[in-house]
Amino acid sequence: MKYLSTRGHSGRLGFSDILLEGLAPDGGLYMPETYPQMDDAALTRLRGVLATQGYAALAFEILSLYIDDIPAADLKRLCEKTYTQEVYGTKEITPVTPLGSTGLHLEALSNGPTLAFKDMAMQLLGNLFEYELARRGETLNIFGATSGDTGSAAEYAMRGKKGVKVFMLSPHGRMSPFQQAQMFSLMDENIFNIAVEGVFDDCQDMVKAVSNDLVFKKKYKIGTVNSINWARLLAQVVYYFAGYLYATKSNSEKVSFTVPSGNFGNVCAGHVARMMGLPIDKLIVATNENDVLDEFFRTGVYRVRGSADTHETSSPSMDISKASNFERFVFDLIGRDGAALKDLFATQISAKGSFDLSGDARFAQAATKYGFASGKSTHANRLQTIKEVFEQHGVMIDTHTADGVKVAREHVKSGVPMIVLETALPIKFAATIVEALGREPSRPAKFEGIEALPKRVLVMKPDVAAVKTLIEKNA
Numbered sequence: 001m002k003y004l005s006t007r008g009h010s011g012r013l014g015f016s017d018i019l020l021e022g023l024a025p026d027g028g029l030y031m032p033e034t035y036p037q038m039d040d041a042a043l044t045r046l047r048g049v050l051a052t053q054g055y056a057a058l059a060f061e062i063l064s065l066y067i068d069d070i071p072a073a074d075l076k077r078l079c080e081k082t083y084t085q086e087v088y089g090t091k092e093i094t095p096v097t098p099l100g101s102t103g104l105h106l107e108a109l110s111n112g113p114t115l116a117f118k119d120m121a122m123q124l125l126g127n128l129f130e131y132e133l134a135r136r137g138e139t140l141n142i143f144g145a146t147s148g149d150t151g152s153a154a155e156y157a158m159r160g161k162k163g164v165k166v167f168m169l170s171p172h173g174r175m176s177p178f179q180q181a182q183m184f185s186l187m188d189e190n191i192f193n194i195a196v197e198g199v200f201d202d203c204q205d206m207v208k209a210v211s212n213d214l215v216f217k218k219k220y221k222i223g224t225v226n227s228i229n230w231a232r233l234l235a236q237v238v239y240y241f242a243g244y245l246y247a248t249k250s251n252s253e254k255v256s257f258t259v260p261s262g263n264f265g266n267v268c269a270g271h272v273a274r275m276m277g278l279p280i281d282k283l284i285v286a287t288n289e290n291d292v293l294d295e296f297f298r299t300g301v302y303r304v305r306g307s308a309d310t311h312e313t314s315s316p317s318m319d320i321s322k323a324s325n326f327e328r329f330v331f332d333l334i335g336r337d338g339a340a341l342k343d344l345f346a347t348q349i350s351a352k353g354s355f356d357l358s359g360d361a362r363f364a365q366a367a368t369k370y371g372f373a374s375g376k377s378t379h380a381n382r383l384q385t386i387k388e389v390f391e392q393h394g395v396m397i398d399t400h401t402a403d404g405v406k407v408a409r410e411h412v413k414s415g416v417p418m419i420v421l422e423t424a425l426p427i428k429f430a431a432t433i434v435e436a437l438g439r440e441p442s443r444p445a446k447f448e449g450i451e452a453l454p455k456r457v458l459v460m461k462p463d464v465a466a467v468k469t470l471i472e473k474n475a
């Protein structure tokens with residue numbers, strides 16, 4: 001399999017070449033040249049693989065369709081090392097459970113080390129990075145900014161890995177006590193937590209300033225692990241297959257998925273699975289008050305938001321101003337025309353912050369051909385949904401999953417199981433759970449008392465020179 005850029009650059013790179021890269025040289029995102037097709041016989045075979053050999057074997061089957069420059073035996077070993085019952089808590093890895101007889105099901109994606117779905121891909125990425133860096137005799141310094149989930153998922157994926165160090169900025173005192181404890185209690189020598197006296201935007205500005213210094217970036221081998229990385233997206237395709245296979249008995253059945261969305265990374269993996277022929281009826285994009293994506297699927301207008309227009313909500317991991325993976329879907333929607341794509345995302349977005357496909361006949365195909373629909377949820381909806389799901393089904397869901405359940409209810413059809421992706425556990429967002437239910441969320445045993453653990457974190461002013469010095473000393 002070769003990869004090309006959404007903006008027309010046709011380097012035809014292999015998987016291991018794009019693994020350690022961010023954007024393509026033309027500013028586009030990497031996409032596979034084709035989507036391998038899963039016919040009925042292939043799906044039946046995967047059903048057998050999942051039932052008899054488990055999730056890791058399924059992951060190997062899907063990944064090997066897209067990765068031909070890592071020997072099969074090595075890739076299999078990396079999958080087996082990643083998707084274990086020990087790490088994810090169940091044999092199924094992503095078990096699917098019905099919510100009573102509503103037609104709704106929850107697929108659990110947040111039982112990994114940091115209790116959010118980002119672990120599903122990041123844990124694999126950690127093992128792939130370690131493998132590829134060793135093979136090349138190289139090292140990498142991951143430098144990023146986080147307001148919560150991504151940074152901790154990256155640190156738990158890279159901790160103790162050979163050849164990789166992580167330098168992670170976060171806004172001092174602004175993450176929840178649980179999130180701070182999760183990150184700052186890591187004592188691994190290759191993990192550097194830096195709390196910046198400022199807000200998340202200050203952290204991001206520091207990352208940008210360092211990335212723009214190309215000499216420094218090259219000399220210190222600075223890299224990222226953000227959600228546009230193709231390997232992360234690919235790892236996520238696996239749980240759409242698993243969810244489908246767990247929820248159905250035969251390939252003649254269809255399911256729909258509702259996905260709590262921000263940067264469009266999670267639901268884009270659903271799009272890939274559907275393009276491969278997985279029998280998905282609808283892909284429902286659920287947003288919070290930051291409704292960039294819902295607006296697009298309703299109106300055909302994609303309008304990125306300014307910071308004044310970006311709301312801080314109680315489902316904070318979906319608080320985005322633009323959806324960084326959305327370009328991948330639009331690439332398919334407009335017939336994989338790199339020049340036209342570049343006009344939309346480079347020219348029009350830079351000039352006026354938006355583009356409008358409402359008059360383009362292909363926009364209608366987002367729903368008809370590609371199965372997309374959308375909806376949005378507010379703080380009040382979240383509180384009500386958390387309460388209802390708890391009262392009616394005895395299940396405690398987090399704020400992001402609640403956005404998903406709220407929107408899923410508006411789209412559920414009889415005879416088609418609606419799988420809502422559970423993207424985090426309630427303990428990560430305790431304050432809102434208390435607001436909704438008047439009680440503290442349950443806490444998995446291994447997280448008892450983590451707020452009291454010793455912390456390893458350096459507090460710093462928003463000072464680019466200081467963070468560069470820190471990297472120079474420790475890289």
Ligand SMILES: *Cc1c(COP(=O)(O)O)cnc(C)c1O
Nearest residue numbers: 261262263264265266317423424
């Ligand atoms: C990152 C995240 C999301 C949004 O996922 P995208 O891939 O950015 O659309 C939703 N919920 C939780 C809990 C997250 O951490």
